[in-house]
Amino acid sequence: MLMHxxxxxxxxxxxxxxxxxxxxxxxxxxxxxxxxxxxxxxFPAEYEPLALAHAQTRDYFLTVAGLDWIxxxxxxxxxxxxxxxxxxxxxxxxxYDADGSSRITIPDYAAGIVDQLExxxxxxxxxxxxxxxxxxxxxxxxxxxxxAAR
Numbered sequence: 001m002l003m004h005x006x007x008x009x010x011x012x013x014x015x016x017x018x019x020x021x022x023x024x025x026x027x028x029x030x031x032x033x034x035x036x037x038x039x040x041x042x043f044p045a046e047y048e049p050l051a052l053a054h055a056q057t058r059d060y061f062l063t064v065a066g067l068d069w070i071x072x073x074x075x076x077x078x079x080x081x082x083x084x085x086x087x088x089x090x091x092x093x094x095x096y097d098a099d100g101s102s103r104i105t106i107p108d109y110a111a112g113i114v115d116q117l118e119x120x121x122x123x124x125x126x127x128x129x130x131x132x133x134x135x136x137x138x139x140x141x142x143x144x145x146x147x148a149a150r
Contacts, residue, residue: 020068
């Protein structure tokens with residue numbers, strides 16, 4: 001279903017002459033030490049179909065030419081909370097903080113997406129948003145990006 005909707009969306013955007021879009025995904029298709037998080041034995045089985053659908057859809061977007069897109073993924077846990085205004089952005093790797101958790105608040109995730117709409121730094125790629133500061137565990141890489149308070 002997700003793939004069908006994505007193909008129809010790309011077709012409609014092309015017909016409309018739109019330049020791009022941001023797709024919102026879930027953390028299951030992110031990588032953890034090179035392997036997809038959904039392959040982890042602790043990954044909840046009930047989320048596997050959706051995570052796999054997002055992974056396949058992201059792979060489809062990698063083949064889409066002539067349209068600028070971003071596939072935006074939250075950390076493993078996206079939760080209500082106060083907006084900190086500072087978060088970390090990387091590619092397709094699951095990020096962890098110093099306590100070993102992977103999380104972001106809904107307001108920070110939303111701010112990160114709006115920031116990409118207003119000042120796109122990513123093009124035709126998957127990006128992941130997570131809380132800041134992130135710990136050094138697992139050799140996580142990426143650049144820090146502070147979200148301005150809105």
